[in-house]
Every structure is written in structure tokens, then in C-alpha cells.
Amino acid sequence: MDDGMGNSAYLVDLGDGRGLAVDVSIDLRAVREAARWRGLRLAFVAETHLHADFASGARELAETHDTRILASAAGNRVFNHVGLADEQEFDLGGLRLRALATPGHTREHLSYLLSDGDAPLGVFTGGSLIVGSAARTDLDSPEATEDLTRKQYRSLQRLVTLPDEVAVWPTHGAGSFCSAPAGGERTSTIGTEKASNPLLAVTGEDAFVAALLGSLGTYPDYFRRLPELNRHGLRLPDRPAEPAALDTAQVRALLADGAELVDLRPVTAFADGHIPGALSNPLRPQFASWLGWLVPPDRPLVFVRDADQDLADAVWQAAKIGHFAIAGELDGGMKAWQAAGYEIARVxxxxxxxxxxxxxxxxxxxxxxxxxxxxxxxxxxxxxxxxxxxxxxxxxxxxxxxxxxxxxxxxxxxxxxxxxxxxxxxxxxxxxxxxxxxxxxxxxxxxxx
Missing domain, CATH: 3.40.250.10 (Rhodanese-like domain)
Incomplete structure (x- = not known):
């Protein structure tokens, strides 16, 4: 689970040493560790949709673990994958996945019903039915929003025909800018959602459209960029390169050339003294979302941090929103800047x-x-x-x-x-x-x- 972005990824033990991953980000450390701990080979990875809020790790898994990618044929991905259409089933070797076309959050959105023989176990709903709501429908274009919202209504109506005991495993949850209500629950059941989801209590398609659209807030600009990036697929080395340690002269030269100085330190440290013009974005679970919202993706980043902060965490979080242009970090942090006699600003x-x-x-x-x-x-x-x-x-x-x-x-x-x-x-x-x-x-x- 990614608390900062409000998303969940899933790992299914297929019972024979193989695993199925669902909606994993480019930061594959957690799913790889979970698979290693359980002794699983990552044989399959399923994508419910072309994600707008994080860079997908599906292609990276395929090319580093010989993992087969399952995704919507309508997504027109340009890398090797098994393209699935509505009602098409895929045999996982005992368990089965059935693709359910559930457009709305995106045009090509699929949910996946996981079954053991004829017994349905749960449904990976991505950005369709989520706990207490449904994901936003305004990411495509203003012209398409109402049509996609009506499609979202029909997708939810389709999903609630599944048996009440079927588990609901959404990708988006509380904290996601893809729209989810506050709350700690990440999974649910069809029966629970029928009884408690306010959008399922709305009578009629027109009322649903008004209710969902009326609940939507703003979202970061990078949401417009990532779906196409994910359609082409991302490849990374086993981890992003370690940022270079930059002296004060190198930092000043980079800033003069248009680099963005991002101060990772806590609020109190930034207030006490920072480099003029620096962007304060404290390193925390929400770091990636605000980095993507506030800094253009092509602008080189220079980090300033405290010695006890994990630089790798900042690098991986930047990668999750497709920001790879990291020039380095100020070697020695603010102590080095002060020792050089340069100006300090305070708040x-x-x-x-x-x-x-x-x-x-x-x-x-x-x-x-x-x-x-x-x-x-x-x-x-x-x-x-x-x-x-x-x-x-x-x-x-x-x-x-x-x-x-x-x-x-x-x-x-x-x-x-x-x-x-x-x-x-x-x-x-x-x-x-x-x-x-x-x-x-x-x-x-x-x-x-």
C-alpha cells in the first residue's frame, strides 16, 4: 500500500510458486520483497487501466522477471502484453481471471474477477468501484467527462451484480487525487458497498452524474502526462542512479541554469534557514504527489536534506511520478551553504x-x-x-x-x-x-x- 498516493497494489499467491501482481508502480521494491518472502516467482502482472497518478512498473517487471503482462487490448500499449477484451478469461493455472470492461475512470478500464473454478473470490476494481465511492471521470478531457461519468455509473451497476460475498480490491483509496473519501478501509465486499456506498444509493444515472462530478476536486498536471508514458511503458535499472554530491559552486551553477532546488527537510528546519528560492517539500509519504504538482517534469532537481533523511526514498518517490531528471544533492547540506557564506532566508x-x-x-x-x-x-x-x-x-x-x-x-x-x-x-x-x-x-x- 502506498499511503502517500492513496493506492494499493496486490500480490496473489497462485499456489504453485508463482505469483500475480496487480497495479504495481515503478517502485517495485515492496512487491519484489513480498514475493521473495513468500518464495514466489512473479509470473503475471495485471493492469486495470492506464494510470494517471503513478508510473507503472508492469514493463519493468516483464523485462526483469520474465513476467507476462495482462492488460486491456483497448489500451493500445506499445510493448508486449496479453491484450484482453470484455468477458475474456485467462487461466492462471488453477485460478482464473475474467476481464470485465468497466470504463469510466478511463476509457479502456478493465476490472478482473478472480475465481477458483466456478467460485468467485474477489474483483480487482482499479478505479471503478472503490471503497465508499468511485474514482474520478474527468481525466480524459472536459468534452468526454459526462460520457465517461455515465459509463462509470453503468460499470458500477454491472459490478454490483456480483455475489455479495465477493471481495472488492480497488487500486485507489483514501488520499488519492483520483478521488476517494477519507477513511482507513482499503478493501471491501460487494455486499458492503451495496449497503454503504453513497454513490450506489443514488437513484438514476443523471443523479449519479451530478453526485460524482460535484465531489471532484483539482488534480496535478502530471495526471495528463502519465497515461501516455504508461502506454509506452517504463524501464529502469534495478534502482535509479544515486544522485551526485554537488558542492556549493555546482549547485549555484545549476540553479542559474534553471534547476529546481527542493528542500526535503522538516518545516521547522526550513523555517530556521534555507537557500533563497528553494521549494519546501518535506520528505514524507505525500512528497511525490506535491513534487509532481509543483515542479515541471523536465526541470533538473537538486535536493537539500538533513543527514538522517533517506535520499533513496526521495529518488524513488520522484520516479513514481515520472520525474527522473535528478541533478544531485547539496553535499553537506545547509551547513556547507552557510560555511560558504551564502545568503540564508527564513520563514x-x-x-x-x-x-x-x-x-x-x-x-x-x-x-x-x-x-x-x-x-x-x-x-x-x-x-x-x-x-x-x-x-x-x-x-x-x-x-x-x-x-x-x-x-x-x-x-x-x-x-x-x-x-x-x-x-x-x-x-x-x-x-x-x-x-x-x-x-x-x-x-x-x-x-x-
């Missing part, structure tokens, strides 16, 4: 749990969370501009003293770094979220826009 911090901090903070507040988070409860009179919009709309934020906030502080610091880059000054980042603010001040949050 103020305010603690949402500290009444004294709130009492002295500037009155203007910018909330950079997603729309649904903001409308669910925000500080009264807070402005709202999503973090993902600030790369192009920083000028929509007025100058002057400003407190920037999100749910915890990481996105707010990313926003502050973008605003500082665009010339904003007197910025303070709120550590904590609206709930902390409400508890500290004793005031209620506003709802809605």
Missing part, C-alpha cells in the same frame, strides 16, 4: 496550539488546502488559494503580513516558499490546522466557501 512560525502565537500573528490568513477541506471548516475570513495553484497564481495573494496554513504545516510551508519566490514578504507558517486554531481560540470554524 516565521506560529503554533496553532499556542495562544500567545495566535495573539501576535498577522490578521490575514491564507488557507492552501484543497477545496473540500476548506469548505469543511476553515478559520473565519481566511482567504483560500489551493497550494497547487500557487505556481501560476501567486499574484492572486495580496502583499503584506500573512499567515499561511493547511492541515498540519507541510503544505503551508511549500506555499510560503512559492510566495517568497514570487516576492512576498512577512510570511508566517501556522504549525497545526483549523481544528487546533479552534481549540486554542475557543471560536468556531466557518463552513462553506
Amino acid at each position: 516565521g512560525l506560529a503554533d496553532a496550539a499556542d495562544p500567545a502565537d495566535l495573539a501576535t500573528a498577522p490578521p490575514s490568513i491564507l488557507d492552501v488546502r484543497q477545496r473540500a477541506e476548506y469548505t469543511g471548516g476553515h478559520v473565519p475570513s481566511a482567504m483560500h488559494v489551493e497550494l497547487g495553484s500557487l505556481t501560476t497564481h501567486a499574484d492572486a495573494v495580496p502583499d503584506g503580513p500573512l499567515v499561511v496554513m493547511c492541515g498540519h504545516g507541510e503544505r503551508a510551508m511549500s506555499a510560503a516558499s512559492l510566495l517568497a519566490r514570487s516576492g512576498h514578504r512577512e510570511l508566517t507558517v501556522l504549525v497545526g490546522g483549523p481544528g487546533d486554531w479552534a481549540r486554542t481560540t475557543g471560536r468556531e470554524l466557518d463552513q462553506g466557501t
